[in-house]
Amino acid sequence: MILELILSFLVILGGFFCLVAGLGILRLPDVLIRMHASTKAGTLGSGLILIAVAVFFADIATTSRALMTIVFLLVTAPVAAHMIGRAAFRSRVPLWNTKIEDGAEEKLKR
């Protein structure tokens, strides 16, 4: 019973963070700020749901696979966000209320 309550809590919290990530990507003003919503809230939501999966099945093969997925998401999300952010900055996407420091463009050139 307690386990079921904990699982329900994890699943609903994960779904809530997925919804927040979607709202953020729809409503926030520019690429870099949208990336902040999608990368952090989306990874947190998926991680919570996958933790619920790991606890629910509770055998070593499934749990290790679910935990591997979480670790993989946590490792790849920053790398992907970094690459998209650099590409967006270099292709001069218009930014919202952001002052770019002098010399930043030259430093990021190559």
Added chain:
Amino acid sequence: MTILETSIDIAFVLVMLGVVFAFVRLVKGPSLPDRIVALDMMTVLIVSFCGLFALQSGDVAFIDVAIVLALIGFLATVALARFVERRQARIEDGDGDDTLGDEQ
């Protein structure tokens, strides 16, 4: 209907709403990086959808689907980001000549 089944259904609705919002951004997105960000997040949300479906059906195979989907999504994001950078570099080398695919 137990509490867990009800909350899994609620979480399905929330995750699908997130996917729909990301899809709206994918269609609207003013620039290519916007669309790549939306696509990346849709992949992450579908990973959590696979987790929810594994919980609902009790079928372990969907965890494998989630792993593969996370991997493919990462590769797609990196490839698209590289594509945007190279396209920008090519535009700048050609002094504002943004016709694509006429080199080599």
